[in-house]
């Protein structure tokens with residue numbers, strides 16, 4: 001398949017330059033083309049020349065390295081903003097993702113800013129795992145002479161708020177590095193605080209670092225190139241919902257939807273492994289319930305327009321946070337709520353299992369519009385792993401959405417904000433505001449011949465549909481092995497017909513299925529990994545990349561444990577050696593996870 005058209009004559013290049021460029025471009029696959037386009041864009045934005053080799057070593061007076069660990073782009077964006085600030089002050093600065101950073105390089109740094117988010121139950125984002133583990137285990141050794149500051153991003157509705165930022169701060173200090181600005185632990189509405197923190201942190205850096213010419217490195221250029229579409233989180237594209245199809249059976253315990261969204265005229269480009277951000281409106285009846293419980297009418301004026309509209313479009317109602325409970329206790333003076341708010345364990349339990357409306361039902365309070373709005377957090381878009389490849393679907397984007405529904409004691413259902421918006425409230429052809437969140441830490445191998453192992457139970461299947469579409473349309477010859485699981489074969493075999501077609505055509509070399517509830521005892525994907533341990537290990541030894549997508553808290557951990565056991569048993573290794581083997585796979589980007 002011809003991937004690149006010759007450059008048109010309108011280009012500002014000389015004939016010879018054009019010939020050389022055409023020659024190089026004609027050898028690239030789609031993924032390489034996308035990388036090069038980002039790289040060149042980054043270079044053009046940074047004004048720097050291409051350089052060969054790795055990031056520049058510290059200048060005589062030292063230099064600043066900004067390391068970010070990010071999964072959904074917030075820490076990456078905050079780090080890029082700090083880079084701009086530092087450059088504006090003429091500081092020599094390098095911006096690099098932890099995923100592309102050799103931990104041992106830390107010993108050569110003079111000034112370091114870490115910007116990192118937190119996932120799972122207080123764990124680092126995927127791209128930060130290797131560096132995090134090496135620091136935690138003290139493998140990098142002493143870091144005396146290094147000056148550092150840490151900016152942690154998180155969400156206070158989670159029990160382990162900003163834990164990874166706190167951990168990095170502690171690890172660096174323990175290694176003897178000097179903290180030159182205090183740790184920040186910022187919540188979901190972090191933007192203003194991040195700006196204020198970075199101004200102070202950069203100032204602290206600048207006083208100990210001689211100014212020089214800003215030397216945005218290749219890594220920096222590439223990183224800043226990512227996500228250069230005009231549409232992003234703050235400026236989403238008004239797309240159209242074109243398909244909303246339930247793909248679980250009538251008797252399934254799950255409601256999973258195949259969603260198709262039309263991106264025509266947006267110019268949006270995505271790659272397999274990326275996620276789509278969805279902005280949503282809260283359910284009108286939920287908004288009505290909140291208004292009734294707080295004795296408000298809805299036409300009261302707020303900074304975001306009339307209250308009803310503000311609650312529908314701008315504030316979180318379905319994701320509770322601890323501040324709502326403690327704030328409501330203060331405002332209402334309700335003694336029982338005050339008792340509960342003083343007990344962290346009870347607050348955490350409520351946050352995990354209830355919504356704003358449930359708290360108001362239990363502890364009704366007459367509030368002013370201003371008081372209500374002050375207790376709520378801004379609505380945040382939800383991310384969904386993209387389940388299609390543009391090489392196949394062109395200006396569409398497909399998702400696999402599990403609708404979140406919690407049955408209540410009174411027989412009613414509480415639904416997830418975004419998943420129920422897509423499934424229940426958005427008519428076909430209606431507008432939906434979307435943006436692409438690029439994820440360079442979840443990519444097909446560059447070589448089309450590399451074998452690929454994909455583990456994606458439940459909605460975790462989504463990115464692997466994209467991977468296989470891409471491998472089919474580009475004619476990639478590498479072997480593909482899919483592990484999928486869900487409760488029942490007859491009800492929950494997502495995209496069954498497509499996998500059967502791929503098995504028949506030979507694209508899917510192997511498929512291993514784990515229908516957990518079709519027999520007396522549970523069978524999960526990790527059981528299938530263990531059963532096929534020898535062959536799995538042989539694939540790894542042959543250079544296979546291993547991908548996991550889906551539930552972070554249980555499945556991904558159990559799959560990692562099974563993988564370690566397989567490596568130990570069939571590679572005849574000790575537990576420590578198996579862990580090192582897996583770390584090597586991670587460093588080589590051959591073990592990638594997209595878990596949530």
Ligand SMILES: Cc1cc2nc3c(=O)[nH]c(=O)nc-3n(C[C@H](O)[C@H](O)[C@H](O)COP(=O)(O)OP(=O)(O)OC[C@H]3O[C@@H](n4cnc5c(N)ncnc54)[C@H](O)[C@@H]3O)c2cc1C
Nearest residue numbers: 318353354383384385401402406414416417418419459596
């Ligand atoms: C990178 C990434 C990729 C993802 N990919 C996918 C994907 O491909 N497919 C997919 O389906 N999802 C995916 N997700 C998850 C998705 O982003 C959303 O988190 C998910 O759809 C839930 O969002 P929601 O708005 O529907 O629910 P929310 O509005 O977030 O509601 C969930 C809330 O309900 C509350 N709750 C819990 N229990 C109860 C109860 N018993 N009663 C009342 N309320 C309760 C909790 O407070 C919880 O926070 C992904 C997430 C990430 C980060």
Ligand SMILES: NC(=O)c1ccc[n+]([C@@H]2O[C@H](COP(=O)([O-])OP(=O)(O)OC[C@H]3O[C@@H](n4cnc5c(N)ncnc54)[C@H](OP(=O)(O)O)[C@@H]3O)[C@@H](O)[C@H]2O)c1
Nearest residue numbers: 402457458459485486487516524525550551554555558596
């Ligand atoms: N953090 C968020 O914002 C968010 C939002 C929505 C969903 N999620 C997560 O995303 C996951 C995906 O949801 P889903 O409904 O598509 O699928 P799922 O709940 O992960 O279920 C898919 C299959 O995995 C099985 N399973 C359960 N525990 C497992 C384990 N420890 N190891 C391996 N397999 C296991 C299930 O079996 P049984 O059910 O029979 O045990 C089922 O057969 C959910 O588990 C949820 O945790 C997170």
Ligand SMILES: Cc1cc2nc3c(=O)[nH]c(=O)nc-3n(C[C@H](O)[C@H](O)[C@H](O)COP(=O)(O)O)c2cc1C
Nearest residue numbers: 070071072073074075117118122154155158161162
């Ligand atoms: C699945 C999931 C788990 C999370 N777990 C935590 C957590 O344990 N503690 C915390 O403070 N924040 C947690 N967060 C919030 C993120 O850290 C926060 O959204 C952050 O801004 C994300 O930054 P990033 O886009 O750079 O990854 C979690 C977010 C998601 C989606």
